[in-house]
Amino acid sequence: xxxxxxxxxxxxxxxxxxxxxxxxxxxxxxxxxxxxxxxxxxxxxxxxxxxxxxxxxxxxxxxxxxxxxxxxxxxxxxxxxxxxxxxxxxxxxxxxxxxxxxxxxxxxxxxxxxxxxxxxxxxxxxxxxxxxxxxxxxxxxxxxxxxxxxxxxxxxxxxxxxxxxxxxxxxxxxxxxxxxxxxxxxxxxxxxxxxxxxxxxxxxxxxxxxxxxxxxxxxxxxxxxxxxxxxxxxxxxxxxxxxxxxxxxxxxxxxxxxxxxxxxxxxxxxxxxxxxxxxxxxxxxxxxxxxxxxxxxxxxxxxxxxxxxxxxxxxx
Numbered sequence: 174x175x176x177x178x179x180x181x182x183x184x185x186x187x188x189x190x191x192x193x194x195x196x197x198x199x200x201x202x203x204x205x206x207x208x209x210x211x212x213x214x215x216x217x218x219x220x221x222x223x224x225x226x227x228x229x230x231x232x233x234x235x236x237x238x239x240x241x242x243x244x245x246x247x248x249x250x251x252x253x254x255x256x257x258x259x260x261x262x263x264x265x266x267x268x269x270x271x272x273x274x275x276x277x278x279x280x281x282x283x284x285x286x287x288x289x290x291x292x293x294x295x296x297x298x299x300x301x302x303x304x305x306x307x308x309x310x311x312x313x314x315x316x317x318x319x320x321x322x323x324x325x326x327x328x329x330x331x332x333x334x335x336x337x338x339x340x341x342x343x344x345x346x347x348x349x350x351x352x353x354x355x356x357x358x359x360x361x362x363x364x365x366x367x368x369x370x371x372x373x374x375x376x377x378x379x380x381x382x383x384x385x386x387x388x389x390x391x392x393x394x395x396x397x398x399x400x401x402x403x404x405x406x407x408x409x410x411x412x413x414x415x416x417x418x419x420x421x422x423x424x425x426x427x428x429x430x431x432x433x434x435x436x437x438x439x440x441x442x443x444x445x446x447x448x449x450x451x452x453x454x455x456x457x458x459x460x461x462x463x464x465x466x467x468x469x470x471x472x473x474x475x476x477x478x479x480x481x482x483x484x485x486x487x488x489x
Contacts, residue, residue: 178249178461185244189237196233232477239473246466260300261359261453262318265290266348268366268396269332270309270339275367277398278439283334285439286365286396289446290329293363294322296450302358304351305329308344310337310372318351340373341366345380345391345425352389360389361453364425367396369418381425390454391429393422394445396436430454 177183267290269283278285294303303325304318316328345364352360362384370377384391397417423433432452436442 176251178251180248182244182248186241189241193233193237196230228480232481235473235477235480239470239477242466242470242473246463246470249461249463250466251461259358260298260302260320261361262352262355263294263297263301263303263453264306264318264348264352264360264362265293265303265329266306266308266312266344266362266364267315267332268309268339268341268344268368269307269335270368271334271336272339272368273396274334278396278442281334282367282396283332285442287329287332289443290365291326292443293446293449294326294329296447297322302355305332306344306348306351307332307335308340308347308373309335311340312343312347312373314347314351318354338372339366339368339370340375341368341370341421342375342377342380343373345377346375346383349380349383349387349389353387359453360387361431362389362391363394363449364391364422365394365396366422367417369416370421377421377425381428384425384429389429390431391425392431392434392449392452393426394434394436394442395419395422396442398437 267283267286273281273283273286275282290305297303300320302318302320303316303322304314305316305325305328307313307315315332316325319325341364344366345362348362348364352362381391383389395417419433419435425431426433434445436445
């Protein structure tokens with residue numbers, strides 16, 4: 174909401190209608206005195222000039238409005254803007270387990286996810302910081318939190334698939350730690366996985382609780398396809414399919430004030446990442462607009478002076 178840093182100055186605005194009333198009172202009084210004490214010629218002149226009384230009144234109104242703008246400027250008004258002053262810490266937590274090598278996304282799930290994540294990183298604001306965490310059987314930092322988006326993108330594109338299991342809880346917990354590494358900023362984690370948590374030491378529910386307690390918003394993306402995707406074969410030649418725990422990903426998002434997205438192909442994944450920047454809840458900052466009122470007061474005073482003493486000046 175709009176407010177004032179020094180609202181005590183606003184009491185001075187009460188003087189403006191008093192000044193205007195004083196002007197009307199004195200103008201009326203002087204006309205009455207002219208009618209009583211002046212000769213008839215002067216009376217006619219005064220009466221004939223009454224139609225031009227709007228001009229002095231206009232000058233007074235300009236002066237009073239200028240004073241009003243000056244007083245409001247001294248009260249130091251401020252308005253909220255739709256971006257945090259410090260920016261946002263955005264952490265990408267990406268699944269690189271064996272199932273991310275499936276080819277139902279072209280050329281693979283991981284390569285498609287990297288390309289879509291690059292789109293998100295390029296859409297972030299200049300003040301935002303970004304970092305990347307990868308996880309499989311464990312979790313590791315792929316790109317440390319940095320304002321240099323190009324460097325982070327370079328690290329992102331260098332990520333290679335692994336053969337391990339899926340430690341979603343460990344990945345999320347490490348992402349939270351990275352988000353906390355630069356304090357006093359809005360923090361967001363974007364978690365992508367195509368599997369079920371089956372490794373690691375930290376349960377996803379516990380990591381989700383860490384994020385909630387620290388006020389970190391977590392968006393989750395479930396990556397899969399409309400038909401089951403074969404990711405390998407067991408010792409007996411039976412196909413192994415990628416499975417997605419949507420309920421767990423949805424619970425993480427809801428628990429932290431984020432949102433869950435389901436991707437079924439390259440196009441939907443790209444659209445999800447493209448629109449994620451709009452989903453980030455950016456806190457507002459209070460920005461002073463007192464200079465606007467000082468400028469308005471200056472322009473009004475210049476206008477009043479030009480009308481009073483310019484080519485069409487009024488002699489008083």
